Amino acid sequence: MKVLRIIPERCTGCMRCELACSYVQTGTFQPARSVIRVAPFEAHTSYAPYTCPQCAEGWCMTACPVGAITISPVGAKIVLDDQCVGCKLCTIACPYGTIFYNPETQKAFKCDLCGGAPACAEACPTSAIEYVEAETGDWLGVFAATRAARHHEMQVAGAEVG
Template identity: 40%
Template sequence: MACSFDLFGGYNPRLARLSILNKNEKLYHLPVVCNQCEQAYCLTVCPAKAIFRKEDGIVHIDQDRCIGCGLCARYCPIDMILMDPENKKAYKCEMCQGQPLCVEACPTGALELVTPVKTSSSPENRSNPEAKFAPDDRETN
């Protein structure tokens, strides 16, 4: 609710950039948040090059560039890209400038902000198929 309020000035979990997956009569409930995928399909499929990754690893959508085609939402494996009902553009979790409102609102501590520990398989140590969409490249394109 905190997330939808930030975006639209009103509450509705359907509009939020995260969701809770319920299964088996609510025996299971799993928070689903954007993984900021290493191989982000949303970023790969965007025909307008509106989706890019910042240095901190977070995948952003440039609202000015987005053409609202919805391909990113279609190919996100966990439905974490939504389409704004008003301007029809795509939006996703960009981690609230490092201070996620969902984490702040969570009463149980189920949501936490963690920093990944770099290992030998970190993106910078491998050839990264997304490298061409790195922010600097995007600026020069």
């Protein structure tokens, strides 16, 4: 199936994906409602976006006690608003932290791959997000580990100098 492949080395931290996502989610420009989130690494010098990898395990779907999470025609796990009771179990079950709870609607919300035309991938100016046929994966693990190590090295070097 087609998934959102993240290539973190390409991200420049412009947050365009969040803007695009929030527009699809809300019809307005409100990055706080985006379901793709750009995280800083190495203090403020590297950035990478992260969103639901549509994992094969489907932890959120398994955890939902009312069957409000189902799989859409494009393979995305989606929340059925009229069935969601807002218990937040899915947000606890998700090991990636990519399903969210909206206190105003009292419903969970997450990436639905924009029904097969993800706005974030379209909006990214450096192709750090691609919508391609691939196995779903942990796109950030190695990146985060190496960047954290590099940052640590720099801090140690800085402490020695300063």
